[in-house]
Amino acid sequence: MPKGTPGRCLCSVSGCDLPVAGRGMCGTHYRRMKTTGTTELRPRPTVGERFWSKVEKTDRCWLWTANRTTPQGYGSFALGHSKFVLAHRYAYAELVGPIPAGLTLDHLCRNPPCVNPAHLEPVTMRENTLRGTSPAARNAVKTHCLRGHPFDTVNTLINVRGERQCRACARDLSRLRKQLAMR
Numbered sequence: 001m002p003k004g005t006p007g008r009c010l011c012s013v014s015g016c017d018l019p020v021a022g023r024g025m026c027g028t029h030y031r032r033m034k035t036t037g038t039t040e041l042r043p044r045p046t047v048g049e050r051f052w053s054k055v056e057k058t059d060r061c062w063l064w065t066a067n068r069t070t071p072q073g074y075g076s077f078a079l080g081h082s083k084f085v086l087a088h089r090y091a092y093a094e095l096v097g098p099i100p101a102g103l104t105l106d107h108l109c110r111n112p113p114c115v116n117p118a119h120l121e122p123v124t125m126r127e128n129t130l131r132g133t134s135p136a137a138r139n140a141v142k143t144h145c146l147r148g149h150p151f152d153t154v155n156t157l158i159n160v161r162g163e164r165q166c167r168a169c170a171r172d173l174s175r176l177r178k179q180l181a182m183r
Helices: 027-036 047-052 087-095 125-131 135-140 167-182
Strands: 055-057 062-064 076-078 084-086 104-107 120-123 156-158 164-166
Touching: 047 087, 062 087, 076 087, 084 087, 087 104, 087 120, 104 125, 120 125, 125 135, 156 167, 164 167
Parallel strands: none
Antiparallel strands: 055 062, 076 084, 104 120, 156 164
């Protein structure tokens, strides 16, 4: 039947001239009424509204309550269909400004889900690593070898893997190997 033909049932929502699918409404309006309770379109939340609805502000930290996609527990936020950003980086960029090129954000509170910009500081990757608790950070703060020799410019060797070695201990080990070889 052509549009406007008598006997054709049209959607009861004003301005809609699609055929009725159920309860006097077209399929689109019927589904909308069934899921939201109204035939009106709800305004989509802005990116900022979506982001801040996933943050729980406590006395100390602002905790990300949604996806934590990294093994370390950092939050992830979808800007679009296939564009994701780490939650703390988004919060910093929104409230402070862009992260300077070549720098990364260090959590001063040591709490990965925290997105409080007051707890984030832009630093070099090296500085961020050395502030952490990784083996590299623990070794970097050592001032003496296991036998008590100082790690200074005179007594420190850098091996082929870039690791520090005590020159005195290496010399003692070399002497011991030579003695054992002579036996």
